[in-house]
Amino acid sequence: xIYPHETIEPKWQKYWHDHKSFRAVEDPSFPKxxxxxxxxxxxxxxxxxxxxxxPEGYTATDIYCRYLRMNGYxxxxxxxxxxxxxxxxxxxxxxxxxxxxxxxxxxQRFRDQIHTLGFSYDWDREVDTSSPEYYKWTQWIFLQLxxxxxxxxxxxxxxxxxxxxxxxxNEEVKEGKCExxxxxxxxxxxxxxxxxxxxxxxxxxxxxxxxxWPEPVKLMQRNWIGRSEGAEVKFKVARSKxxxxxxSDATCYLLPDxxxxxxxxxxxxxxxxxxxxxxxxxxxxQKITTPEQKAAVTKYVEEAAKKSDxxxxxxxxxxxxxxxxxxxxxxxxxxxxxxxxxDYVLISYGTGAIMAVPAHDERDWDFAKVYDLPIIQVVSDTxxxxxxxxxxxxxxxxxxxxxxxxLAGGAGGGATECTTAYGYSVNSGFLTGxxxxxxKEKMISWLEERGLGKKTVQxxxxxxxxxxxxxxxxxxxxVHCPKCGIVTVPESDLPLLxxxxxxxxxxGTGESPLAKVESWVNTTCPHCGGPAKxxxxxxxxxxxxxxYYLRYLDPHNDKEFAGRDTIDxxxxxDLYVGGTEHAVLHLLYARFWHKVLFDLNLVNSPEPFxxxxxxxxxxxxxxxxxxxxxGNVINPDDIVKQYGADALRMYEMFMGPLEATKPWMTAGxxxxxxxxxxxxxxxxxxxxDYNPPGRDTVNRVPTTxxxxxxxxxxxxxxxxxxxxxxxxxxxxxxxxxxxxELAKLETVPAELWEPFVQMFAxxxxxxxxxxxxxxxxxxxxxxxxxxxxxxxxxxxDEITIVVQINGKVRDKFTVASDASKEDIEKKALALPATAKxxxxxxxxxxxxxxxxxxxxxx
Numbered sequence: 001x002i003y004p005h006e007t008i009e010p011k012w013q014k015y016w017h018d019h020k021s022f023r024a025v026e027d028p029s030f031p032k033x034x035x036x037x038x039x040x041x042x043x044x045x046x047x048x049x050x051x052x053x054x055p056e057g058y059t060a061t062d063i064y065c066r067y068l069r070m071n072g073y074x075x076x077x078x079x080x081x082x083x084x085x086x087x088x089x090x091x092x093x094x095x096x097x098x099x100x101x102x103x104x105x106x107x108q109r110f111r112d113q114i115h116t117l118g119f120s121y122d123w124d125r126e127v128d129t130s131s132p133e134y135y136k137w138t139q140w141i142f143l144q145l146x147x148x149x150x151x152x153x154x155x156x157x158x159x160x161x162x163x164x165x166x167x168x169x170n171e172e173v174k175e176g177k178c179e180x181x182x183x184x185x186x187x188x189x190x191x192x193x194x195x196x197x198x199x200x201x202x203x204x205x206x207x208x209x210x211x212x213w214p215e216p217v218k219l220m221q222r223n224w225i226g227r228s229e230g231a232e233v234k235f236k237v238a239r240s241k242x243x244x245x246x247x248s249d250a251t252c253y254l255l256p257d258x259x260x261x262x263x264x265x266x267x268x269x270x271x272x273x274x275x276x277x278x279x280x281x282x283x284x285x286q287k288i289t290t291p292e293q294k295a296a297v298t299k300y301v302e303e304a305a306k307k308s309d310x311x312x313x314x315x316x317x318x319x320x321x322x323x324x325x326x327x328x329x330x331x332x333x334x335x336x337x338x339x340x341x342x343d344y345v346l347i348s349y350g351t352g353a354i355m356a357v358p359a360h361d362e363r364d365w366d367f368a369k370v371y372d373l374p375i376i377q378v379v380s381d382t383x384x385x386x387x388x389x390x391x392x393x394x395x396x397x398x399x400x401x402x403x404x405x406x407l408a409g410g411a412g413g414g415a416t417e418c419t420t421a422y423g424y425s426v427n428s429g430f431l432t433g434x435x436x437x438x439x440k441e442k443m444i445s446w447l448e449e450r451g452l453g454k455k456t457v458q459x460x461x462x463x464x465x466x467x468x469x470x471x472x473x474x475x476x477x478x479v480h481c482p483k484c485g486i487v488t489v490p491e492s493d494l495p496l497l498x499x500x501x502x503x504x505x506x507x508g509t510g511e512s513p514l515a516k517v518e519s520w521v522n523t524t525c526p527h528c529g530g531p532a533k534x535x536x537x538x539x540x541x542x543x544x545x546x547x548y549y550l551r552y553l554d555p556h557n558d559k560e561f562a563g564r565d566t567i568d569x570x571x572x573x574d575l576y577v578g579g580t581e582h583a584v585l586h587l588l589y590a591r592f593w594h595k596v597l598f599d600l601n602l603v604n605s606p607e608p609f610x611x612x613x614x615x616x617x618x619x620x621x622x623x624x625x626x627x628x629x630x631g632n633v634i635n636p637d638d639i640v641k642q643y644g645a646d647a648l649r650m651y652e653m654f655m656g657p658l659e660a661t662k663p664w665m666t667a668g669x670x671x672x673x674x675x676x677x678x679x680x681x682x683x684x685x686x687x688x689d690y691n692p693p694g695r696d697t698v699n700r701v702p703t704t705x706x707x708x709x710x711x712x713x714x715x716x717x718x719x720x721x722x723x724x725x726x727x728x729x730x731x732x733x734x735x736x737x738x739x740x741e742l743a744k745l746e747t748v749p750a751e752l753w754e755p756f757v758q759m760f761a762x763x764x765x766x767x768x769x770x771x772x773x774x775x776x777x778x779x780x781x782x783x784x785x786x787x788x789x790x791x792x793x794x795x796x797d798e799i800t801i802v803v804q805i806n807g808k809v810r811d812k813f814t815v816a817s818d819a820s821k822e823d824i825e826k827k828a829l830a831l832p833a834t835a836k837x838x839x840x841x842x843x844x845x846x847x848x849x850x851x852x853x854x855x856x857x858x
Contacts, residue, residue: 003680005644009766013115021780022065022077022120026569030074037076037570038065039549039609041578041586042127044082044541045106047091050113051626052634052652052664057577057615059649060658060726062119064575066762067723069120070786076570077120078552080127081107084135085541086164086180089472093505099472100500103130113637117645118765120782125555129544130472134551136495137561138543139477143488145596146478150196151466153486157281157305157347158465160188165506167192169465169540170348171224171585176310179585185308187281190510193467193476193537197592201225201459203606204591213612214659220583226460230265231444233355233453235276235328237288238336252327252336260284260328260339263350263458266360267447268439271428272378273355274368276328276339277321280304281347288339290325297322297341304343312343319344319367328355331452332429332443342367348462359415376427377415383424384433464589466540471504471513473538481525481532490526496534512536545586546593549573549608561602568604576609579617587612613726616661618652623663634664646764647673653728653763675736676767678743679760683771685748708745709793711738712752716789719759728763735760750775755787802853803828805837821848828854 016022038061043054065077083103091106092099107128114121127134145151159168163183167190172179197204205225208218237260238252260276278285280301289297300322304312311317321342328337337355344363345354358368359377368375422436430446431439447453467476477489477496489496499520504513514536515521525532547561553570554562587609594608619625620632627633639648651672656662715738722731738756742748754775761768761781772781796817801824803811811833815824825848828834838858845857 002677003644003767005646005766006641008770009116009118009640009645012766012769013118015769015780016118016120017115017123019780020124021782022122023124024074024076024078024122026566027074034072035074035076035570036065036068036574037572038068038575039077039552039573039577040079041576041582042080042082042545042548043110044085044087045103045110046087047095047102047106049106049109050636052636052639052648053579053615053618053626055117055636055648056618056652056658057579058114058117058119059652060613060615060728061575061577062649062765063653063723063728063762064726065120066765066782067786069782070758070762070784072785076125076552077122078125078127079114079119079121079123080125080548080552081110081129082541082545082548083107083128083130084473084539084544086166086468086470086472087541088130089470089504090164090181092472098502099504100130103472116640117636117649120765125552127548127551127555129548132495132497133558135474135544137551138474138539138547139489139494139496140491140561141547141593141597142474142539142543143477143491144600145195145593146488148596148600150199150596152194152196153191154194155189155191156194157187157189158192159185159309160190161185162508164470165508166469167465167467169542170462171464171588173309176308184311187305187307188510189281189305190469191537192465193535195464195466195592197464197589198459198461200592200595201227201461202457203595204461204588207591207595207606210607211610211612213609214580214614217580217583217587217612217614221588224461224584224588227457228265228459229455229457230263231267231440231447231453232261232263232351232456233267233270233331233447235260235262235331235337235355237284237339238327238329239288239290240325240327254329255288255326258284258287260353261351262353262355263456264355266357266436266440267443267453268425268428268431268434268436269357269360269378270330270332270355270443271425271431272357272359272376273330273337274358274374274376275356276337277342277345277354277356277364277367278324278339279345279347279352280341280343282341282352284353285324285341288324288326293323293325297324300341300343307343309346309348312346315363319363319370321367321371331447331450338373340367340371349460350458359418360420362418362420365418375415378426378428379419379421379423379436380426381419381421381423383435384426464592466543467537468540469510469512470506470538471498471501473540474498474543475514476535476537476539478535479523479525479532480535481528481530483530484525484527484532487525487527487532493526498538512538514538542586542589546590547597549576549590550597550603564602564604567602571603572605572607573609575611575613577613577615580614614659616657616659618655619661619663621664621666626664639669643669643673644676644766646767647676650676650732650764654732656729658726658728675739676764678739679764679767679771682739682742682748682753683774685746686753686775687747687749708741708752710796711741712755713789713793716755716759716787717791717794720786720789723759723762731759732763735763757781758784758787799851801828801851803831803834804853804855805834806857807855810834810837817851821850824848824850824854828856 040058040061065075068075088103089099092102095102159173161168161178161183163181164178173185176185178185205227237255237258240252321340324339326339328339330337356364358364358375360379425431425434425439431442444455475496475498479487481487499517501517521533523532523534550562553566557563590608597603598606622632624630624632636648651669654672715734718734719731757768757771758781768781798814799817800812800814802809811831813827825846841858843856843858847855
């Protein structure tokens with residue numbers, strides 16, 4: 001029987017809206033342990049609208065929230081829109097409309113689509129990151145970062161998307177391409193605002209132990225932060241006095257106050273350093289390059305700027321580089337080490353310079369082979385036959401004039417292959433014979449004693465390139481005054497509104513479109529009152545999403561971003577559900593901002609999201625990622641129109657485990673639709689003289705079939721456990737099993753139907769409300785208490801025991817569920833199959849696993 005979803009679903013959506021059924025209030029009568037803050041990662045309102053991946057996570061949290069409310073919890077479950085940033089602006093440019101217009105239209109479309117799916121959001125708490133009421137507080141938080149010394153201006157080479165025409169953070173570059181548009185990322189040196197996320201690197205790493213997150217996400221963050229222990233080493237820099245025929249003929253002089261600092265995790269290999277490499281963007285390049293090498297170096301730097309980081313670090317490509325004409329002086333043996341520039345070294349990692357030890361680093365080995373540079377083995381897998389040397393040379397007396405010092409590699413130790421493994425130091429002076437760990441510590445001590453280096457911890461994490469050269473974003477509340485320097489906009493003047501303009505396309509010059517709005521740019525200095533100019537870069541789309549979970553707590557507060565009483569009532573987020581694609585973007589940035597707010601005593605926890613669950617991706621029917629180009633995109637609007645929202649919700653939960661990637665199968669959707677139609681048919685057979693509400697299921701005297709009553713309690717137990725643990729697919733399976741049995745009845749007793757409807761209503765809420773109303777209830781089913789089960793009724797009177805002979809299944813039998821081990825063994829041994837497969841031999845051993853099996857060993 002087909003049920004009229006096209007009338008039932010709008011009916012109950014209107015009911016929930018009119019009655020504010022899911023409005024959350026800070027009711028103090030709920031103890032802390034009975035409050036839950038459940039959050040979905042909010043969407044950015046693209047022009048394409050919702051795709052079928054959105055309802056997957058949203059349905060999961062909706063089921064869980066409905067379940068929690070029926071179990072006596074006060075639940076906060078809000079929704080909003082991540083409306084600023086590149087996606088919204090790119091769509092506006094594509095359609096030729098102003099981003100304010102397209103964003104408002106897209107938000108409304110998303111809102112309407114979400115309403116049609118029946119999610120239990122508290123819409124009174126809706127936020128929109130592009131609204132002035134919201135971004136006033138995004139700007140306020142930025143000012144706190146600035147005042148704390150965590151925001152600074154710098155001119156630096158950054159990732160540049162030529163299509164989006166804006167700078168990108170490292171986290172926004174995926175395999176060398178723009179995370180948003182897919183264009184190959186290049187580099188551009190421009191003025192930037194940068195956030196000092198590195199100041200929180202250690203806490204961002206350690207505090208991952210405080211949260212219940214999937215291990216793969218934790219691992220991604222740990223690897224991105226990239227903590228390592230090693231040494232910083234200072235090398236003096238020298239240049240040739242005269243143009244010479246070869247490096248070995250060079251007479252050098254030291255460049256005053258010029259040091260090349262490198263970081264290495266293997267200070268034990270210093271004796272094996274035979275050349276140095278600077279990234280082409282390193283600030284020392286221009287200073288140390290000799291006149292003879294200047295043209296070649298300049299050309300190489302220009303070519304490197306056109307390449308993406310992925311291209312530059314591709315292990316398969318042939319290494320390229322240029323000699324600068326300068327040398328570093330190895331502090332451990334005074335050897336001259338030629339300084340090269342090469343694009344396989346990135347300015348964004350470490351110090352942007354390396355000491356090359358080709359015998360023990362594969363990239364250095366490849367480079368040395370291309371340019372015929374010395375290779376010295378300084379680590380062996382076996383200890384040398386000679387005892388280690390003691391002490392070390394003191395190079396403090398090195399004079400400015402360096403008559404030909406030895407070039408590195410002049411004395412033995414050549415390697416025939418590259419090995420990166422630990423072992424024993426060889427050809428390494430006072431380190432020779434020491435195992436690697438001891439050699440590292442000894443070298444660090446030696447460097448520290450002489451002021452030539454120090455033990456240090458470094459991170460791969462770089463400071464966050466924060467500003468964007470685009471229009472559709474939060475204006476940065478700073479003013480540039482020729483007299484006072486950089487001045488903050490007074491907090492009382494926030495929000496600093498984004499000016500209206502018809503020309504919002506990116507320039508590609510490194511300047512934001514805001515720079516052309518002279519009436520907005522030209523202002524007065526808040527300090528001296530003199531003429532000044534506003535900052536014209538805008539914030540990235542990640543700014544608004546860094547703290548939106550806090551604004552939900554107090555969205556209408558115009559005095560502070562959220563009242564401390566509401567923060568203390570709800571925070572932190574108990575369950576956060578979303579995709580894995582933001583593991584080192586939103587999730588890392590939000591943790592950083594939250595920790596700053598925690599240090600300012602503005603929030604009550606060191607971490608924002610206590611538990612994280614990642615829903616899996618839904619693929620097309622062809623097992624490929626859904627995309628317009630493949631023609632395999634499923635539009636949820638079409639599904640809702642044909643099958644109803646409850647069918648879409650139920651099917652997406654039935655596809656498989658929430659975290660798993662799974663393909664869309666229309667046949668599976670049809671199967672779920674038939675299950676809902678069966679439920680509709682069953683509802684027409686429910687007996688009118690049902691038990692009145694208020695009587696506990698556990699204490700009811702069964703007036704119906706004992707087997708069905710037991711199955712009901714087993715179903716309540718199974719659905720309760722699976723809903724609580726987010727195993728929705730197996731909960732639905734159990735509901736299908738139970739409904740199959742009910743469907744066999746000509747008349748369905750209400751005592752078998754009512755508790756089932758209560759559970760079902762969390763999964764298919766429109767139908768659930770309709771069934772509940774047909775049972776005579778006047779309040780929403782969501783106001784009722786979750787049904788309870790009787791453990792005694794969940795146990796079977798009889799159980800099936802499997803019989804194995806030498807580990808192979810040969811038979812099975814049933815016994816009373818409380819049968820003793822002795823009785824089970826006796827019955828197993830008496831089976832004809834046992835006699836057959838043991839060939840009459842007495843068993844050497846009988847293993848009884850109560851409730852499961854008997855294994856007879858002969």
